[in-house]
Amino acid sequence: MKDPNILYQHGTLALLVPGLFEGTQTVGELLKHGDTGIGTLTGLDGELMILNGTVYQFSAAGQIREVASTEKVPFANVHYLDDHSMGQLENLDLKNFKKSVTEKMQTENLFYSVRVKGTFKLMHTRAVLPQKPPYPTLTETAAKQCEYQNKNVTGTLIGYFCPDLYAGAVSPGFHLHFLSDDHRTGGHILNLELDHGELYLQQFTDFNLNLPIENSEFLKQKFNNGEIIDSIMEAEN
Ligand SMILES: [Zn+2]
Numbered sequence: 001m002k003d004p005n006i007l008y009q010h011g012t013l014a015l016l017v018p019g020l021f022e023g024t025q026t027v028g029e030l031l032k033h034g035d036t037g038i039g040t041l042t043g044l045d046g047e048l049m050i051l052n053g054t055v056y057q058f059s060a061a062g063q064i065r066e067v068a069s070t071e072k073v074p075f076a077n078v079h080y081l082d083d084h085s086m087g088q089l090e091n092l093d094l095k096n097f098k099k100s101v102t103e104k105m106q107t108e109n110l111f112y113s114v115r116v117k118g119t120f121k122l123m124h125t126r127a128v129l130p131q132k133p134p135y136p137t138l139t140e141t142a143a144k145q146c147e148y149q150n151k152n153v154t155g156t157l158i159g160y161f162c163p164d165l166y167a168g169a170v171s172p173g174f175h176l177h178f179l180s181d182d183h184r185t186g187g188h189i190l191n192l193e194l195d196h197g198e199l200y201l202q203q204f205t206d207f208n209l210n211l212p213i214e215n216s217e218f219l220k221q222k223f224n225n226g227e228i229i230d231s232i233m234e235a236e237n
Contacts, residue, residue, distance in 0.1 A: 004082030007111045007160070007204040008033035011075035011212060012169045014223055016044070017231045019135035023072020024212035027055050030076055031069070033208070036113065038159055038177045039076025041067065044141055045130035047188045049158055049179040050078055056179055058186035060129040060146040064179070074212075077160055077175075079113055083202035089116070092194045098174055101161070104201060109163050111204040114176065116157040118197015123150045123178055125187030142235035148185060155180035157189065157197075167229050169209060171236045188236075 010025045010033075023042035030039070035053040040046065046059040048067065055067040086104040089097065105112055126145040135141075159176030166172070179186040212218050 002080045004080045004202065005204055006206040006208050007077065007079050007113070008208045008210065009077045009170070010073060010210045012209065013075060013171050013232055014168045014228045015218055015221065016075055016138045017228045018221055019137050020215070020218055020221060021074050021131055021135045022133075022215065022217070023074050024215045024218070025073055025076070025210070026069060027067050027071050027073060028069030030073055030078055031055070034078025034080050036081040036158065037076060037078030038175065039073045040128070042072050042074060043130040043132060043135070044128040046127045047125070047177055047186065048073070048076065049177045049186055051156060051158065051179060056183070056186065058125070058127050058179070060127040062127070062146070062148060062185070064183045064186055079202065079204065081202070083113060083115055083200035086199045086201050088196060089118070089194055089199050090196045094192050097192065097194055101174070101199065101201070104199065105161065106203065109165065111163065111207055112161040113202040113204075114157070114159050114161055114174065115200040116194070116197040118157070119152065119154045119195040120192050121152060121195045122191065122193040123153050123185070124148070124189070124191035125178055125185070126190050127187045137231070138235045139231050147190065148187060150180070150185050153180050153185060155186070159189070166207070167232065168225055171232055175236060
């Protein structure tokens with residue numbers, strides 16, 4: 001059943017921190033749980049944007065391609081799109097953008113999807129370079145990311161707001177990706193200046209966390225919660 005009340009997540013963000021970058025779910029399986037979302041591929045190879053049931057990868061080399069259903073993700077979020085327009089936003093830097101979106105949310109204690117169709121004066125993104133086993137840590141990998149700055153670009157911002165309460169399982173606060181309408185650029189958003197755009201929000205009643213029960217490295221890993229949250233804040237913001 002295509003239930004728009006469920007935010008589905010494969011993998012816990014925490015497993016990326018010590019470098020568990022092996023994909024543990026196929027994109028085909030992931031798409032059985034939603035048509036919209038974000039994620040990454042095996043080896044943290046680039047940034048994924050899932051729009052209308054198609055998975056796009058923005059690679060560290062700066063290229064967009066469609067991802068095949070057989071490729072695997074270590075971590076991804078998807079949901080079935082059923083969001084609602086919250087009106088137009090104009091002339092906002094990232095800090096004020098987050099503030100405006102937070103004001104439109106009913107609470108900071110629920111999960112939301114955030115989507116903006118708009119034009120951005122600045123879109124500053126990153127894509128992580130693909131890593132090979134033995135994998136480095138998330139912080140080491142993020143230090144070697146490729147950054148892109150595009151001016152006056154039109155496209156779709158897609159991502160999530162996750163409550164602080166669930167930090168570790170998720171990246172707390174906003175986690176936002178971008179795909180330009182011309183499919184020339186995208187990635188994980190580091191900074192932006194919105195010129196104008198329409199904001200859509202979707203609130204979820206359920207958070208469905210799917211864990212990689214067949215991945216022996218995940219099953220053996222010892223997680224230190226304090227270290228994990230510090231590393232997530234450093235690498236994902
Ligand atoms: Zn990201």
